Amino acid sequence: MNHRLVIALPLAAVLALPALAQTTTTDQSQAAAAQTTASDAGTATGKAPLAAPSREGFWGRINPFARKKYVQRQTEPIRDRVNELDELTSQNSKNIKDVDSRATTGIKLASDKASEADQHAIDAGNKATAAQQSAQQVTARVQNVENVVSNIDQYKASNQTEILFRAGQTALSKNAKDALDQMATSVKGQRGYIFEVQGFSSGKGQSAITTSQKMAESVVRYLVLNHDIPVYRIYLVGMGNAPVPSDEASKTKRINGGRVEISLLKNDLEQLSANTGAPMADQQQQPK
Numbered sequence: 001m002n003h004r005l006v007i008a009l010p011l012a013a014v015l016a017l018p019a020l021a022q023t024t025t026t027d028q029s030q031a032a033a034a035q036t037t038a039s040d041a042g043t044a045t046g047k048a049p050l051a052a053p054s055r056e057g058f059w060g061r062i063n064p065f066a067r068k069k070y071v072q073r074q075t076e077p078i079r080d081r082v083n084e085l086d087e088l089t090s091q092n093s094k095n096i097k098d099v100d101s102r103a104t105t106g107i108k109l110a111s112d113k114a115s116e117a118d119q120h121a122i123d124a125g126n127k128a129t130a131a132q133q134s135a136q137q138v139t140a141r142v143q144n145v146e147n148v149v150s151n152i153d154q155y156k157a158s159n160q161t162e163i164l165f166r167a168g169q170t171a172l173s174k175n176a177k178d179a180l181d182q183m184a185t186s187v188k189g190q191r192g193y194i195f196e197v198q199g200f201s202s203g204k205g206q207s208a209i210t211t212s213q214k215m216a217e218s219v220v221r222y223l224v225l226n227h228d229i230p231v232y233r234i235y236l237v238g239m240g241n242a243p244v245p246s247d248e249a250s251k252t253k254r255i256n257g258g259r260v261e262i263s264l265l266k267n268d269l270e271q272l273s274a275n276t277g278a279p280m281a282d283q284q285q286q287p288k
Contacts, residue, residue, distance in 0.1 A: 158193070162260070187264065195263070196264075199211075200241070202257055211240075212258070213238030217236065
């Protein structure tokens with residue numbers, strides 16, 4: 001039995017040597033190929049990948065009797081690479097956050113600029129609209145002024161009253177004064193008006209004209225003294241016993257006794273003052 005054991009051990013050793021040589025050669029070839037591939041492709045850390053450790057001792061990498069220092073020596077390169085990868089990961093996360101922050105800031109700045117540009121455009125549109133409205137108002141006023149100027153010497157009858165006198169009388173009665181007061185009050189503070197005063201008297205010739213002139217003068221005197229009507233706004237005519245148009249266009253009639261006809265005539269000057277004065281006052285009250 002002992003003789004057979006002595007013969008088997010050397011035989012096993014002889015058979016194991018080729019297999020061990022083949023394993024060592026294979027490990028070295030794999031390490032060289034991995035190093036060549038890393039040098040060609042590159043890695044995240046800029047270093048070559050870890051090469052497989054070479055066979056050490058009889059047991060190789062699997063040593064059932066390995067000590068603590070042996071294990072530390074085998075795992076130290078792996079720990080270094082893991083630490084480097086952690087640092088790279090942390091740096092990449094920081095860079096990504098920086099890029100996101102800069103992108104967010106840029107987007108916000110661009111949005112603010114766009115909003116500001118929109119506000120400027122709205123303000124410009126409002127100013128253009130206001131300028132257009134002002135131009136339209138000015139055009140309307142100019143046209144109104146042109147119309148008034150073209151019709152400045154054209155007066156239209158606004159009000160008319162008659163005052164009757166007894167034969168040979170030139171003094172105003174209470175009813176006549178009330179009628180004149182009402183007419184004079186209606187033009188207080190206004191412009192663009194005139195009074196046309198025509199006196200008519202019965203009789204013939206120059207005496208009728210003189211009597212009608214005196215009656216008309218009493219009316220003018222009352223308007224000037226009692227209501228401060230400017231004299232240049234009153235036109236007085238003594239018509240005497242001139243024929244007065246009747247209701248029928250084809251006939252005329254003469255009057256009996258004395259009579260004064262007062263006509264209030266107006267042009268568009270007062271209307272122009274009312275149309276242009278109010279807008280000007282509004283513009284002066286607006287804040288600048």
